[in-house]
Amino acid sequence: MSKPYVVGIDIGGTNTVFGIVDARGTVIASSSIKTRKHSNINDYIDELYTELTKLMEATETVDKIHGIGIGAPNANFFTGMIEDGVNLPWPTPIPLAAMMREKFGIPVAITNDANAAAIGEMTYGAARGLKDFIMITLGTGVGSGIVINGQVVYGHDGFAGELGHVISKRTNGRLCGCGRTGCLETYCSATGVARTAREFLEIRTEPSVLRNIPIDQITSKDVYDAAIAGDKIANEIFEYTGEILGEALADFTVFSAPEAFVLFGGLAKSGDLLMKPLRNSMEKNMLSIWKNKVKILPSELKEADAAVLGASALGWEAK
Amino acid sequence: MSKPYVVGIDIGGTNTVFGIVDARGTVIASSSIKTRKHSNINDYIDELYTELTKLMEATETVDKIHGIGIGAPNANFFTGMIEDGVNLPWPTPIPLAAMMREKFGIPVAITNDANAAAIGEMTYGAARGLKDFIMITLGTGVGSGIVINGQVVYGHDGFAGELGHVISKRTNGRLCGCGRTGCLETYCSATGVARTAREFLEIRTEPSVLRNIPIDQITSKDVYDAAIAGDKIANEIFEYTGEILGEALADFTVFSAPEAFVLFGGLAKSGDLLMKPLRNSMEKNMLSIWKNKVKILPSELKEADAAVLGASALGWEAK
Numbered sequence: 001m002s003k004p005y006v007v008g009i010d011i012g013g014t015n016t017v018f019g020i021v022d023a024r025g026t027v028i029a030s031s032s033i034k035t036r037k038h039s040n041i042n043d044y045i046d047e048l049y050t051e052l053t054k055l056m057e058a059t060e061t062v063d064k065i066h067g068i069g070i071g072a073p074n075a076n077f078f079t080g081m082i083e084d085g086v087n088l089p090w091p092t093p094i095p096l097a098a099m100m101r102e103k104f105g106i107p108v109a110i111t112n113d114a115n116a117a118a119i120g121e122m123t124y125g126a127a128r129g130l131k132d133f134i135m136i137t138l139g140t141g142v143g144s145g146i147v148i149n150g151q152v153v154y155g156h157d158g159f160a161g162e163l164g165h166v167i168s169k170r171t172n173g174r175l176c177g178c179g180r181t182g183c184l185e186t187y188c189s190a191t192g193v194a195r196t197a198r199e200f201l202e203i204r205t206e207p208s209v210l211r212n213i214p215i216d217q218i219t220s221k222d223v224y225d226a227a228i229a230g231d232k233i234a235n236e237i238f239e240y241t242g243e244i245l246g247e248a249l250a251d252f253t254v255f256s257a258p259e260a261f262v263l264f265g266g267l268a269k270s271g272d273l274l275m276k277p278l279r280n281s282m283e284k285n286m287l288s289i290w291k292n293k294v295k296i297l298p299s300e301l302k303e304a305d306a307a308v309l310g311a312s313a314l315g316w317e318a319k
Numbered sequence: 320m321s322k323p324y325v326v327g328i329d330i331g332g333t334n335t336v337f338g339i340v341d342a343r344g345t346v347i348a349s350s351s352i353k354t355r356k357h358s359n360i361n362d363y364i365d366e367l368y369t370e371l372t373k374l375m376e377a378t379e380t381v382d383k384i385h386g387i388g389i390g391a392p393n394a395n396f397f398t399g400m401i402e403d404g405v406n407l408p409w410p411t412p413i414p415l416a417a418m419m420r421e422k423f424g425i426p427v428a429i430t431n432d433a434n435a436a437a438i439g440e441m442t443y444g445a446a447r448g449l450k451d452f453i454m455i456t457l458g459t460g461v462g463s464g465i466v467i468n469g470q471v472v473y474g475h476d477g478f479a480g481e482l483g484h485v486i487s488k489r490t491n492g493r494l495c496g497c498g499r500t501g502c503l504e505t506y507c508s509a510t511g512v513a514r515t516a517r518e519f520l521e522i523r524t525e526p527s528v529l530r531n532i533p534i535d536q537i538t539s540k541d542v543y544d545a546a547i548a549g550d551k552i553a554n555e556i557f558e559y560t561g562e563i564l565g566e567a568l569a570d571f572t573v574f575s576a577p578e579a580f581v582l583f584g585g586l587a588k589s590g591d592l593l594m595k596p597l598r599n600s601m602e603k604n605m606l607s608i609w610k611n612k613v614k615i616l617p618s619e620l621k622e623a624d625a626a627v628l629g630a631s632a633l634g635w636e637a638k
Contacts, residue, residue, distance in 0.1 A: 085608075132475040146574065148474070153467055155576025156451040157612070162573040165606050167566065170489075178606055247486065254481040255465065255574050257474025287484050287497055289404075293476070 003066040007052065007106075008312025010113065011035060011072035013087050016044075018052060019305070020061055021312035025124030027305045029055045041090040041099070049103050067107040068100060069314030071116030071307060076158035080110055107318035113137070113307065115152050115161065117264055117299075118145025119317075120310030126262050126300040133260045134252055136163065136245075138267035141177070142185035142192075148256050163252060164189070168244050188245045190266055193220035196237045208233040220267060227273050238270065239277040246281025253290050260295035264306065268298055322385040326371065326425075327631025329432065330354060330391035332406050335363075337371060338624070339380055340631035344443030346624045348374045360409040360418070368422050386426040387419060388633030390435030390626060395477035399429055402478075426637035432456070432626065434471050434480065436583055436618075437464025438636075439629030444619040445581050452579045453571055455482065455564075457586035460496070461504035461511075467575050482571060483508070487563050507564045509585055512539035515556045527552040539586060546592050557589065558596040565600025572609050579614035583625065587617055 005028075009018040012035060019030030031051055038044040056062045074086040080097025082088065100108040111119075118135035121127040127135070131150040137143040142164030146153040153160045164185035165178055173182020174195060186192050197210055197218045209226045210218055210233060226234035249261055267274060275296065283291060301309050324347075328337040331354060338349030350370055357363040375381045393405040399416025401407065419427040430438075437454035440446040446454070446466070454464040461483030465472040472479045483504035484497055492501020493514060505511050516529055516537045528545045529537055529552060545553035568580055586593060594615065602610060620628050 148467060148472055148479075149470065151468065153575055155467070156578040157576050157609075159608055160574065160576035162606060165573050166570045167604070170566065180604070180606070247489065251485045252574070254484050255479065255571070256472055257476050257479035259475040285486070285499070287481060287499070289478055290476075 003064050005061045005064050006066050006312045006315030006318075007068040008116075008308040008310065008315060009048070009068065009070045010116070010307035010311050011070065011075075011088070012307075013073075016048065017308055018048070018055075019308040019312065020055055020059055020065070021309060021315075025309060025313075027308055027312075028061075029059045030305075030308055031055055036089045039089055041094060044090070045099055045103050052104075065106050065315075067109065067315035067318030068104060069116065069119075069311040069316075069318060070096065070100070070108065070110040071113040071311040071314070072096065072110060073112060075110040075112050077109065077111040077115070077152075077154050078158035080108070082110070107315075109314045109318035111152070111154075111314055112143070113310070114143030115145040115154075116310035116314055117143075117301075117306065118147055118152055118262075118310075119313040120301055120306060121262050121264070121299060122147060122150075123313035123316070124301065124309055126297045127260065130259050132256060132258045133262055134163070134256065134258045135262045135264060136249075136268075138189060138263060138265035140189060140191055142189050146256060147258075153256075163248070166248060166251070168248060184244070184248050188241055188248070188267070190220040193223055193237060193241055193267065194218050196240055197223050197234075200233055200237055200240075204233065206233060210234060224270055224273065235273070238273045241267075242274050242277025242279075243281040245274075246278045246283075247285050249278070249282045249294075249296070250285035250287070253294055254287055257290065258294060260297050262297045262299055264299040264301070322383050324380045324383050325385050325631045325634030325637075326387040327435075327627040327629065327634060328367070328387065328389045329435070329626035329630050330389065330394075330407070331626075332392075335367065336627055337367070337374075338627040338631065339374055339378055339384070340628060340634075344628060344632075346627055346631075347380075348378045349624075349627055350374055355408045358408055360413060363409070364418055364422050371423075384425050384634075386428065386634035386637030387423060388435065388438075388630040388635075388637060389415065389419070389427065389429040390432040390630040390633070391415065391429060392431060394429040394431050396428065396430040396434070396471075396473050397477035399427070401429070426634075428633045428637035430471070430473075430633055431462070432629070433462030434464040434473075435629035435633055436462075436620075436625065437466055437471060437581075437629075438632040439620055439625060440581050440583070440618060441466060441469075442632035442635070443628055445616045446579065449578050451575060451577045452581055453482070453575065453577045454581045454583060455568075455587075457508060457582060457584035459508060459510055461508050465575060466577075472575075482567070485567060485570070487567060503563070503567050507560055507567070507586070509539040512542055512556060512560055512586065513537050515559055516542050516553075519552050519556055519559075523552065525552060529553060543589055543592065554592070557592045560586075561593050561596025561598075562600040564593075565597045565602075566604050568597075568601045568613075568615070569604035569606070572613055573606055576609065577613060579616050581616045581618055583618035583620070 144163035174186035176183035463482035488501035493505035
C-alpha cells in the first residue's frame with residue numbers, strides 16, 4: 001500500500017480530536033483543537049490544517065495519507081455536508097467534505113459519530129468479521145450505526161439509523177430534545193439515567209445515598225457508584241434502564257436480524273448492572289426465532305481513541 | 320436474452336399459484352394446484368412439475384426459463400429451506416430450493432411472501448426506480464420486505480423484516496400468534512381490524528350497522544363497508560388502525576430512512592378511510608428531519624397476479 005495511513009477527525013461540540021492511524025488501527029499520533037475558537041469555518045479549517053500538518057511531519061506520513069474520515073454531528077455521507085440543526089459555531093449547512101478536500105488535497109469522507117463508531121468497530125473492534133450488526137452509542141443521547149451485509153445503512157437521504165428516536169413510551173413519555181415525547185434516548189442515555197434517578201427519588205420514600213446529592217445535579221456516574229455500593233434505588237434505576245433498552249433491542253432485531261448489538265459509551269461500561277437486566281429484557285421481548293441468538297457485545301475500542309479510530313476507518317473509503 | 324422468461328410460484332396454506340412471466344412483468348400464463356392435496360412433498364413437487372410443464376409447452380417457453388422464484392411462508396433465501404413453525408402439510412425443514420432445482424434443472428431461489436412482494440414491486444410495480452423503500456403487506460397478518468440500497472434485507476440469518484412483530488402496545492397489548500403481546504399485526508392486519516371492531520362494539524353503546532352481524536363473525540370487509548356507508552364506529556375503527564400503523568411507520572423511518580412505504584393487501588385498498596388517519600399519524604409522530612418527506616404508496620401490482628409476479632421477480636436472481 002503506497003499510502004498506508006488514514007486521518008480520523010472527530011468534531012465535537014467542545015473539542016475537535018484528530019489522529020493519524022495505521023492499517024492495524026493503531027493511533028500513531030493524535031492531538032486536538034478547540035471547536036469553538038474560530039467563528040469563521042475557514043479559520044477553523046486553517047488551524048486544523050496547521051496542526052495536522054505538524055503531526056504528519058513529526059510522524060513522517062506527509063504524502064502517505066490514503067484519506068481523511070470525519071465524524072461530526074448531522075454529517076451526511078452522501079452530500080458531504082454538515083446539515084442544519086446542530087450545535088456548532090458556524091452557519092449551516094457546511095460543505096465540509098469539499099472544503100477539507102480542497103484544503104488538504106486528499107480524499108475526504110464524513111458521517112455522523114455513531115456511524116463512524118460502527119465503521120470503527122467493524123474495522124478494528126468488537127465487530128470485526130460481522131456483516132450484520134447494530135452499534136448503539138449510549139452517551140448524552142442514544143446514537144446508532146446500522147450495518148447490513150457489511151455496509152453502513154445511510155438510507156434514502158443519508159440520515160438513517162436514528163434509533164435513539166424510536167418511541168419507547170407512547171403514553172406519558174418524557175419530552176425529548178427532538179420535540180416529541182417518549183424517545184428511547186430520554187430513558188437510556190446518561191441523561192436519561194439521571195432523569196430516572198430524579199423521578200424515582202421524587203416518587204419514592206426509601207432511603208438512598210443519592211439523596212445526599214442535590215437532585216438536579218445527580219449524574220449517571222453517581223447512580224453507578226451508588227448501585228455498585230449496593231444502593232437499592234440506584235440498582236433499580238439500572239434495572240429500569242436495561243428493561244427499556246432490552247425492549248428496544250428486541251424490536252430492532254425484527255428489522256435487520258443482526259448477529260450482534262455493539263454497545264459503546266459510558267453506560268456501556270456499567271457491566272452487569274446494565275447488562276443483566278438488558279439481556280433479560282431483550283430475551284423476554286424477543287420473537288422466538290431469535291431467542292438466545294443475538295449477542296450483546298461491549299465496544300472493543302479504547303474510549304480515548306474510539307472517536308478518532310471510528311472516523312479514521314471511514315478514511316479508507318474516502319474518495 | 321436467451322432465456323427471457325421466469326417462473327413465479329406462490330405457496331400459500333391453501334393454494335399454490337404459479338405462472339410464467341416475461342421481462343416486462345406480464346404473466347403470460349398461470350395456473351394453480353391445491354397445496355394440501357399431497358402429504359408427501361415429493362408428490363407435491365411432481366404435480367407442480369407436471370402442471371408447470373404443461374404451461375411451458377402451451378406457451379412454447381420450455382428451455383426459455385431463466386429461473387424459478389418461490390414465495391413461501393418461513394422460506395429462507397440464504398439456506399433455500401422452508402424452516403420450522405409453518406402451516407404446511409409436510410415435515411419441516413424442507414430443502415425446497417434444492418429439491419426444485421433437481422426436479423426442474425433450472426436455477427431456483429426462495430424467500431418469504433413479503434420479501435417476494437417487495438422484489439415484485441421494485442421490479443414491476445410502485446417501487447420501480449426506488450432503492451430504499453419498505454413494503455408492508457396488510458393481510459391476515461402484517462408482513463414486510465425491507466429494501467436498502469436496492470437490496471432486500473435478509474439479515475444475519477435470512478429472516479430480517481418481521482415488522483409485523485414490533486411491539487405497538489407495551490401495556491395491555493393484544494395476544495399475538497407469536498406468543499407475545501402488543502405486536503403491530505394484532506392491530507393493523509385484517510384480523511386486527513376485526514378485533515378492534517369487537518372491542519369497540521363491546522365497550523361502547525352507540526348504534527352501528529356492525530351490530531347486525533354476529534360479533535365473532537365481523538370481518539375487516541364488513542367494517543370497510545360500514546365505514547363507507549358512514550357508520551361512525553366503523554370510521555373510528557379505521558382511524559384507530561391508521562393511527563397505530565402511522566406510529567409504526569414513523570418508527571421504521573428512523574431505522575432505514577426509506578423514500579417510501581409501499582402498502583399491499585386488502586386493507587391497503589381502503590383508500591382515504593385508512594390513508595388519511597395513517598398519513599396524519601405518521602407525520603405527527605415523525606422525527607422532524609423526515610416530516611413530509613416519506614411517501615406512502617399503494618401497491619401497483621394487480622392483486623390476482625401480485626404473488627406470482629413477486630415470486631417470479633426473484634427468478635431473475637436465482638442461481
